[in-house]
Amino acid sequence: MGLLINQKLVNDETGRQLEKLCPFGAISYTDGRLEIGAGCKLCKMCVRKGPEGVVTFAEEEVMKVNKDQYRGVCVYADSDHGVIHKVTFELIGKARELAKVIDHPVYAILIGSDTDENVRELLEYGVDRVFVYDHPELKDFDIEKYANCFADFIERIRPSSILVGATNVGRCLAPRVAARFHTGLTADCTRLEMKENTDLVQIRPAFGGNIMAQIINPYRRPQFCTVRYKIFDSPEKVENPTGTVERVQIKDEWLESSTEILAVHEKEKEMDISEADVIVAVGRGLKSADDIGMVQELADLLGGVVACSRPLVEAGIFDAKHQIGLSGKTVKPKLIITLGISGAIQFTSGMNSSECIIAVNSDPEAQIFDVCNYGIVGDIYDVVPKLIKMIKGE
Amino acid sequence: MNIIVCIKQVPGTNKVNVDPVTGTLIRDGVAAKMNPYDLYALEMGLRLKEKYGGTLKVLSMGPFSALEVIREAIYMGADGGILISDRKFGGADVLATSYTLCSGILAMGEFDLILTGKQTTDGDTAQVGSELAEHLKVPHAAYVRELELEGDRLRYVSNLDNKTVEATIKMPCLVCADGEVNTPRLPSFKRKMEYGNCDDLIKIITFDDIIDRDETHYGLKGSPTQVERIFEPDKTKEKVIIAEGDLAEETFKILKDRKYI
Ligand SMILES: Cc1cc2nc3c(=O)[nH]c(=O)nc-3n(C[C@H](O)[C@H](O)[C@@H](O)COP(=O)(O)OP(=O)(O)OC[C@H]3O[C@@H](n4cnc5c(N)ncnc54)[C@H](O)[C@@H]3O)c2cc1C
Ligand SMILES: Cc1cc2nc3c(=O)[nH]c(=O)nc-3n(C[C@H](O)[C@H](O)[C@H](O)COP(=O)(O)OP(=O)(O)OC[C@H]3O[C@@H](n4cnc5c(N)ncnc54)[C@H](O)[C@@H]3O)c2cc1C
Numbered sequence: 001m002g003l004l005i006n007q008k009l010v011n012d013e014t015g016r017q018l019e020k021l022c023p024f025g026a027i028s029y030t031d032g033r034l035e036i037g038a039g040c041k042l043c044k045m046c047v048r049k050g051p052e053g054v055v056t057f058a059e060e061e062v063m064k065v066n067k068d069q070y071r072g073v074c075v076y077a078d079s080d081h082g083v084i085h086k087v088t089f090e091l092i093g094k095a096r097e098l099a100k101v102i103d104h105p106v107y108a109i110l111i112g113s114d115t116d117e118n119v120r121e122l123l124e125y126g127v128d129r130v131f132v133y134d135h136p137e138l139k140d141f142d143i144e145k146y147a148n149c150f151a152d153f154i155e156r157i158r159p160s161s162i163l164v165g166a167t168n169v170g171r172c173l174a175p176r177v178a179a180r181f182h183t184g185l186t187a188d189c190t191r192l193e194m195k196e197n198t199d200l201v202q203i204r205p206a207f208g209g210n211i212m213a214q215i216i217n218p219y220r221r222p223q224f225c226t227v228r229y230k231i232f233d234s235p236e237k238v239e240n241p242t243g244t245v246e247r248v249q250i251k252d253e254w255l256e257s258s259t260e261i262l263a264v265h266e267k268e269k270e271m272d273i274s275e276a277d278v279i280v281a282v283g284r285g286l287k288s289a290d291d292i293g294m295v296q297e298l299a300d301l302l303g304g305v306v307a308c309s310r311p312l313v314e315a316g317i318f319d320a321k322h323q324i325g326l327s328g329k330t331v332k333p334k335l336i337i338t339l340g341i342s343g344a345i346q347f348t349s350g351m352n353s354s355e356c357i358i359a360v361n362s363d364p365e366a367q368i369f370d371v372c373n374y375g376i377v378g379d380i381y382d383v384v385p386k387l388i389k390m391i392k393g394e
Numbered sequence: 395m396n397i398i399v400c401i402k403q404v405p406g407t408n409k410v411n412v413d414p415v416t417g418t419l420i421r422d423g424v425a426a427k428m429n430p431y432d433l434y435a436l437e438m439g440l441r442l443k444e445k446y447g448g449t450l451k452v453l454s455m456g457p458f459s460a461l462e463v464i465r466e467a468i469y470m471g472a473d474g475g476i477l478i479s480d481r482k483f484g485g486a487d488v489l490a491t492s493y494t495l496c497s498g499i500l501a502m503g504e505f506d507l508i509l510t511g512k513q514t515t516d517g518d519t520a521q522v523g524s525e526l527a528e529h530l531k532v533p534h535a536a537y538v539r540e541l542e543l544e545g546d547r548l549r550y551v552s553n554l555d556n557k558t559v560e561a562t563i564k565m566p567c568l569v570c571a572d573g574e575v576n577t578p579r580l581p582s583f584k585r586k587m588e589y590g591n592c593d594d595l596i597k598i599i600t601f602d603d604i605i606d607r608d609e610t611h612y613g614l615k616g617s618p619t620q621v622e623r624i625f626e627p628d629k630t631k632e633k634v635i636i637a638e639g640d641l642a643e644e645t646f647k648i649l650k651d652r653k654y655i
Pocket of ligand 1: 041184185187204205207211213215401402403453454489491509510511513517518522619621624
């Protein structure tokens with residue numbers, strides 16, 4: 001099955017070459033024999049990049065579904081006690097794009113209690129049909145109950161693709177349901193494209209973002225994937241929603257559960273800069289503790305938190321838990337704006353793998369400009385107040 | 395209580411790059427190690443075992459080199475370990491991996507609790523635990539931060555986005571431990587001296603030892619997802635330095651273009 005070795009072509013040269021080539025260390029060459037071990041991930045690097053003909057790949061007959069029987073691009077509407085997570089709308093936007101390619105409808109599945117308001121919102125974003133599983137016992141997320149409802153939807157409606165937001169709830173629910181249907185699930189996709197034959201091309205990072213993998217699920221349906229918040233754009237609402245709603249009669253057996261929920265607590269908004277998606281970090285460019293206000297305001301407008309370099313902790317302006325760097329916290333936000341920070345290595349080592357770094361510093365020679373994506377050479381006291389006004393739309 | 399903790403061997407670093415010329419993965423020669431998130435699951439299990447008695451075994455699917463992480467777990471306090479290894483299991487995606495782990499667990503006998511980590515540092519999907527629970531047909535809880543025995547159930551606290559949930563769950567069940575929930579102990583030197591290679595404590599299971607021997611459920615054949623290609627992310631750190639013009643407006647544009655506002 002799978003990879004075949006032509007031992008006749010194996011010699012010291014090809015053997016060693018293949019051994020070195022395998023990214024997963026699964027090929028071993030000992031005593032003139034080449035072996036592929038259980039570490040093999042079938043990335044087929046050895047077939048494509050190895051010495052010709054030594055390792056070949058045999059396509060095989062696989063279980064195939066009739067893809068024509070599966071229609072629709074579905075989004076799981078992640079509703080937490082009546083509040084729809086915004087990732088849902090982003091996914092609806094993407095689902096509409098994908099569905100257009102193959103002329104499929106866009107569905108949403110909504111599970112919860114007291115869902116009328118949520119249904120209306122989903123329709124406003126252009127969903128063609130919302131399937132609602134509403135019951136008082138579905139108020140709190142319960143993996144068994146939710147998986148049962150989801151399974152009912154898939155069995156009856158047979159969607160072709162299902163997009164789920166990678167919230168903790170989505171990451172718990174999607175695999176449970178995908179496994180029930182023996183189908184594939186691609187985690188944390190950052191790009192999705194639809195082929196005309198309804199195969200969903202899914203691109204995702206792995207190895208902590210150091211590698212991108214392009215994944216397809218060509219033989220089974222539905223095709224499942226999860227996507228994190230803020231990867232895709234939030235779509236505009238449609239002018240005259242025309243979508244329809246199907247309220248599903250909940251069966252008692254779907255509500256059986258081995259879990260008993262005792263309490264659900266709203267999480268205290270505890271500040272942890274390493275968890276934040278957006279950080280505004282300030283350094284000795286800050287003239288006085290009184291100026292923190294503008295920094296905080298900028299952070300608030302961007303939905304982020306304030307952090308700082310070490311001197312501001314030493315000066316007692318900030319608590320140590322705000323400090324980034326070697327002797328502080330390591331952060332990897334989607335966006336970090338540094339204000340009046342010189343960019344000493346002890347600082348940058350704690351933030352240089354951030355996705356986007358915008359540095360504001362009045363000194364064009366400042367080291368921070370070596371690590372940033374965008375360098376703004378200017379005075380923070382000019383830039384920040386104006387920027388705040390613009391964001392507020394004043 | 396009989397506990398099984400699933401552990402995976404991962405590359406010592408996730409700093410892999412794609413060779414721009416050959417398009418192959420370049421990994422520096424850092425030794426493989428136990429998936430760091432599995433250490434929290436293991437520690438969680440060891441504490442339960444110490445408090446309430448019973449046995450704790452670890453289970454890993456992978457090549458023979460994964461024996462190393464099983465030994466490490468035994469030095470930390472596990473009573474024994476199982477390695478599921480066979481070329482037929484190679485090339486497995488999450489579905490096939492979790493199904494293989496399920497087959498391994500069924501071959502191991504009775505259990506009360508299966509523990510997994512939150513995610514790995516290589517495949518990084520955080521899906522294996524939930525899929526494994528589905529195959530085993532047991533209830534599960536994910537992102538669990540605290541776990542205690544309460545009568546014949548487990549009481550847990552789990553981390554769901556902006557809520558924490560307190561609940562109890564019937565055993566047998568599966569629990570995915572959240573990250574950074576405890577301080578995993580170090581392997582004990584004494585145990586290392588005592589057990590050495592751990593030959594008597596580790597069992598190796600191959601395809602022939604499992605109950606469901608339908609090859610289409612394992613490895614490549616059992617994997618619906620296919621990795622079509624692997625490539626390096628676009629890391630062209632485009633650097634833009636703006637020193638002139640309306641700096642606030644330029645900054646505003648950047649924020650808008652990149653969808654931060
Ligand atoms: C670049 C790349 C991208 C991939 N993307 C996908 C994808 O999107 N979808 C998909 O289905 N597959 C994917 N795979 C394959 C998949 O990552 C692995 O093959 C699968 O075996 C394990 O998934 P994981 O490492 O993500 O584990 P996770 O789901 O992150 O692991 C969670 C927990 O499960 C347990 N566990 C996981 N693996 C083992 C094991 N071998 N032995 C014992 N316990 C274990 C551990 O307790 C671990 O903490 C990808 C592989 C690569 C190389
Ligand atoms: C062992 C060790 C560990 C350390 N650990 C850490 C650590 O964890 N974190 C950390 O941050 N530091 C750490 N440091 C200290 C580090 O070396 C630097 O001294 C520190 O990061 C400098 O902070 P800064 O950039 O805020 O201040 P400065 O280096 O003084 O930089 C201030 C910058 O602000 C600019 N500026 C001034 N006014 C304005 C204005 N109006 N508008 C725009 N720009 C302006 C200046 O051009 C200058 O570049 C450590 C040092 C050592 C030796």
